[in-house]
Amino acid sequence: MYIIEGVIGVPKKVGILSIFLMFLLAAGLTGCGQQTAKPAETPKAKVLKVGSETTFAPFEFQDEKSKEYVGFDMDLIRAIGKEMGVEVQIQSMGFDGLIPALEAGNIDVAISGMTITAERAKKVDFSTPYYKSGLSMVVKVDNDTLKTFKDLEGKRIAVQIGTTGAMEAKKIKDATIREFNNAPEAFMELKAGGVDAVVNDLPVNEYYIAQAGGKDAKVVGEPLTSEEYGIAISKKNTETTEKVNKAIEALKKNGEYERIYMKWFGKKPPQ
Structure with missing residues (x-):
């Protein structure tokens, strides 16, 4: 039998190895105890x-x-x-x-x-x-000949592409339809004299008139549709x-x- 540092009956090499492993285990446990948990991730807003x-x-x-x-x-x-x-x-x-x-x-x-x-x-x-809402028509402020949608036959009309205004304008007999990407472009074309009227939704037309102070254009006629x-x-x-x-x-x-x-x-x- 061998006596190694107070350990009886354990071979020298085996005893040293066992003690070393015990120290490693203890150190590992201590390290685990000191680790702080990662904060939970904040869920992303929908x-x-x-x-x-x-x-x-x-x-x-x-x-x-x-x-x-x-x-x-x-x-x-x-x-x-x-x-x-x-x-x-x-x-x-x-x-x-x-x-x-x-x-x-x-x-x-x-x-x-x-x-x-x-x-x-x-x-x-x-x-x-x-x-x-509903569709209405806008003409230049000094235009007194266009008063109803019937009067737009054979005229040049500006509309916004893909809208119901564009769809209805295309039904007007012999009218030349010019499509624009947005409403402001259509109103600018009217102001420049490139078209006779703009057909668009009533609140949009009224807002344009209000912003322009009624200097360039006016809304005429009754709404064509109820939408x-x-x-x-x-x-x-x-x-x-x-x-x-x-x-x-x-x-x-x-x-x-x-x-x-x-x-x-x-x-x-x-x-």
Whole structure:
């Protein structure tokens, strides 16, 4: 038998190895006890990707000073996002690219003064209507010959591509239709004398007249159509459609929808 540092009956090499391993084990346990747990990762906020053609004042346009997207639609979709508990991210794109972007899954919803039509409803779903509109015509302030849509036969008409205004203008007999990417371009063409009239949604036309002080153009005639705007959503995303509809309903009940409406149109929304 061997006696090694008070250990009886253990061979020298085996005893030293065992003691060394015990020290290593103890050190390892001590190290584990000193490690601090990593903080849990903060879950990322849910995002609602919103597509909009942002030159359609007063519904959506870019503020010159802040460069933020503002307007009735922008305030409304942010309020809807708040109700849904999601972060709203606005993506500016051409109006005719909104539905393809929804179908491709590049955006979740589109809000851009989009009229609910049977043709569009074949491709996307719509929320409950949130605004009532109609088509009207704008002519130069000194034009007293164009008073109704019937008078536009054989005339030059400016429209925004992909809109219901463009669709209706193309039905006018012998009219020459010039399509532009956005409403401001159409109004500029009217001011320059390149067209006889602009056909677009009534609130957009009225806003342009108000901003211009009525110096260049005027709205004439009765609205051609009665239309309703809706938020477009992919047919694959029925859950989002349900949540958006619930949010709109909540905003109408708690008075927030009316507040936003009065902010941009100076009157209460129609019942």
